[in-house]
Amino acid sequence: xxxxxxxxxxxxxxxxxxxxxxxxxxxxxxxxxxxxxxxxxxxxxxxxxxxxxxxxxxxxxxxxxxxx
Amino acid sequence: xxxxxxxxxxxxxxxxxxxxxxxxxxxxxxxxxxxxxxxxxxxxxxxxxxxxxxxxxxxxxxxxxxxxxxxxxxxxxxxxxxxxxxxxxxxxxxxxxxxxxxxxxxxxxxxxxxxxxxxxxxxxxxxxxxx
Numbered sequence: 572x573x574x575x576x577x578x579x580x581x582x583x584x585x586x587x588x589x590x591x592x593x594x595x596x597x598x599x600x601x602x603x604x605x606x607x608x609x610x611x612x613x614x615x616x617x618x619x620x621x622x623x624x625x626x627x628x629x630x631x632x633x634x635x636x637x638x639x
Numbered sequence: 640x641x642x643x644x645x646x647x648x649x650x651x652x653x654x655x656x657x658x659x660x661x662x663x664x665x666x667x668x669x670x671x672x673x674x675x676x677x678x679x680x681x682x683x684x685x686x687x688x689x690x691x692x693x694x695x696x697x698x699x700x701x702x703x704x705x706x707x708x709x710x711x712x713x714x715x716x717x718x719x720x721x722x723x724x725x726x727x728x729x730x731x732x733x734x735x736x737x738x739x740x741x742x743x744x745x746x747x748x749x750x751x752x753x754x755x756x757x758x759x760x761x762x763x764x765x766x767x768x769x770x
Contacts, residue, residue, distance in 0.1 A: 611729045611767045615722050619730035620769065622716055627734050630712060633705050634731075635665045635673075635739055 669701050673744050676755070678702055680735050681747040682765040684728030685709060689745050689753055733768035 627634045669686075672678040677692040685706045688694050709731075710724070717727035740746050740762050745755045749765040756762050764770075 610723070611726055613767055613769065615726045616730045616733060616767055617769045619720060619722065619727060620734075622720060622727070623730040623734040626712055626716065626731055627739065630708075632665060633709055633712070634735060635670070 666701050666705070668698060669705065672698055672702075674741075676743075676745045679745040679747060679753065680732070680740055682729075682732050682736070682749040683725075684713065684732040684735070687747050729765070729767055732765060736762050736764055736768065 669678060677689055677694060677698070678686055679689055681687040686702050686709075688699070688702070709728075713724050713727040713731065717724045720727070736746070740756050742756050742758055745753055746762060747753050748763050749767075754760070754763060
């Protein structure tokens, strides 16, 4: 009975110790690439679909003609 | 008769002026550069120069001019819709990638890599575009 209590407390100590192991965070060697598109909200793009179509159709000098 | 002549001339001139926007064409120099793979559409909504391409000062000026005008267009519409200029440009890029990159033309994908639209390889759409 006493033996079991010892074992349990030992287990508890082991778990506690595991929780205290310092996690090493290494800084990446290469700079993190920041993607510009993170700032683009897709729901906004969906909302702007009509506008985009219209801009293309009315500015063929800037975007080329439709028969491509 | 002699009196009606200036009037008729003015009428014709006016008609020509009105008709001009309908005849607005893609700059032939830029169109040729696109077909030749020197210039291409980018996922950011602007035209870009393909890497390694020999770009004349004339061509650079023409492309820059188009991009300046595109930016003005995006800026105005973005303000009207209360979105960022980048978002308006991205929305246009989605349309451009879908229907304005001809087979044979090169384009700059979202990841920055240049690709070519071929019969067997369709244009890779940016991830932010609605599917």
